[in-house]
Amino acid sequence: MGGAGGAIETMELTRMQTEETSDQAKIRELDAFIQSLGLDGRDAAGRRAVLIQILHRAQGLFGWLPEEVQKHISAKLDLHVSEVYGVVSFYHFFKTKPSGRHVIDFCTGTACFVRGIGKVIEQVEAQTGTKLGETSGDGRFTLGSLRCVGACSLAPVLQVDGKTYGRVTPEQVEAILAEYK
């Protein structure tokens, strides 16, 4: 194999290795969190009661809930994996697909609907070439929605990586997107 190709391959390999170790580190962190909840001696109902809490933590660590992670949690809590998946799929907050580097969540609550979030969404979709619910080809943005963030007085509202922008107009979209590389 040619030198350049080999170098790239080596780079790719190290990238994969670091990713793997960072995933392992995340699992370790998750395990430590589960440990801290003190599950020893709890019955199934008692272990189930912390499931949603653990899923929140896992999503915080991984950015989404890969199948492997769901299986891991199911084993840790001794709950059937179908039960874990049933909960994950019920709640909008839990993601079963990875997100882009930045997540744009539009508020699709009523106040924002009445105040014109629709036009803002159209503008973002056009500028990122991405549809609501999808991730842009370059992995830069994922477009999602939330049902009211409780900042209705600032409608229309969107959040980028959790930061709230209020009274957004279609004209401001370009500048907001430029803040996130």
Added chain:
Amino acid sequence: MTKLATGVAFAEFADAVKAAEATAPKTRIFVGMSTCGVASGAGPVYDAIAAELAASGNPAIEVVRAGCVGLCYAEPTVEVQVPGRPVVTLGGVTPARGRELVKELAVAAEPAKPLSVGDAIFKKQLRIALRNCGRIDPEKIEDYIRNGGYVQLAKILDGMKPEEVIATVKASGLRGRGGAGFTTGLKWEYARAAAAAPKYIVCNADEGDPGAFMDRSVLEGDPHSVLEAMTVAGYAIGARYGYIYCRAEYPLAVKRLEVAIAQSRALGLLGENILGSGFAFDLEIKLGAGAFVCGEETALIHSIEGKRGEPTVKPPFPAESGLWGKSTTVNNVETLACIQPILEKGAAWFKAIGTPKCAGTKVFALAGDVKNVGLAEVPMGTTIREVLEEIGGGSRDGRPLKAVQTGGPSGGCIPAEKFDTPIEYDTLGALGSIMGSGGLIVMGQKTSMVKIAHYYMEFSCDESCGKCTPCRVGNRRLYEILERILAGKGKPEDLPKLEELGNVIKDTALCGLGQTSPNPVLSTLRWFRSEYEDCIKNGGVKPPVYTVNDKCIGCRACAKACPVQCIEGALKKKHVIDQSKCIHCGACETKCRFGAIDSE
């Protein structure tokens, strides 16, 4: 903080907090730092004031990270409380204005340039649930105690019987603010009567109704009022453990609750043997995960148990069989926030506010096409018009309002001709809507009622848990009919079909979601039927027609914004829109800073 082991120790602590204030009264600068304030730029304003204060070294002035006062339209807002003077509110405050303010207060008794709010905004209001929001530091338990907080809990633990507490709450006439309006004292009485232990108390902080944000405001601005009320409720019904179920979309509320719980535990106001009374109570926060149906109490209970948030048929009511099959009392945030004032000022005081059937106040969240968006707490029986026009300031474009939507996805649209209706649970019900959580979405002339109904049906289809057929399938069919009408393919017979199907869903759905989800369709059909008929006749919603009015100063801004160059007119001359070329995009209206574009 050291633990207060007895009621006497608490009384001494509270006295010390108050004495400190009496001997060295402070001028306080409250910066509104709820989610909405922070998003409007309150953070840098706070920093600027704090830096200026540190530089000036004036110990008589204190800057406070407070919650929201409800004047969200003017954020960032700052309030100044000079001892012995009425509070002065400033709006649209910049960091520079913040620094200037500190300098002003060093020489003048009051800040200059206050926000000129119409008297009505405050005069019509009576702040009970919101009493502390914006006027204390929610992360300091001393601030809450200074305003009388935890005094009632201490008094109760010092020898009041649980039955007496329940009798007081019952006599006050307080009804649940989460939507259904069930008498709170009765709910507590049923729970007290339930034999089995353990029992649980749950605070419903799910606030799923889009457009409502009063619970967030209480949690972010006055979390201890909820904790004290839950502890009181625990004592009254005989529960030793509680849960606060808070939606994950409210990270700041969760943080403030965590801080508050830690402080209460440290002072011994939560935990074992509270103030030496032998009564033990503790609580924890449970996070929601973005499901509207989880606001419904049986679904919420399943969610706390770690299951899918599907509702179950009532009875059995949670008071008999709730969390893990045990007696569970679910109360809304705003309901709980009324408990401390009721205990302090008495049941008769509360009962005298509002109307004979609905005692007390209700917090409304004003949003949509209204000038003064924000929160308003008014006595029950205040008319819709007073809230929308005198407090809300009417529409943004100055034209008469068209309708208001109350009760969110479970509620209905009330037309302007009914705005003189006094607000009570029953009166709103008679208009085909509900009180709900108190979200008021105000609609101007431009809003299409068919689109609003379509919006809510999309919401309900999305949020239906799918367990019962009427809700899962029925709502979808309603949605499809509306979709058809909007696409211009509706038929006149679609309208009675919508009504028939809507009523069947209401009668047959399993839980409150399905039993109310057709309301937005049924109420708009009832009050705005002609819009549906026009939509069917005209092949869809008519696009708005934009025209230029006499306010035009001829600045050409709209003409530059128009994507099809259909706006003509010389500089400084009134412009004209060529209707034959207009694509109805509304870019001109958005761009115009003089309100010179009308749309019909």
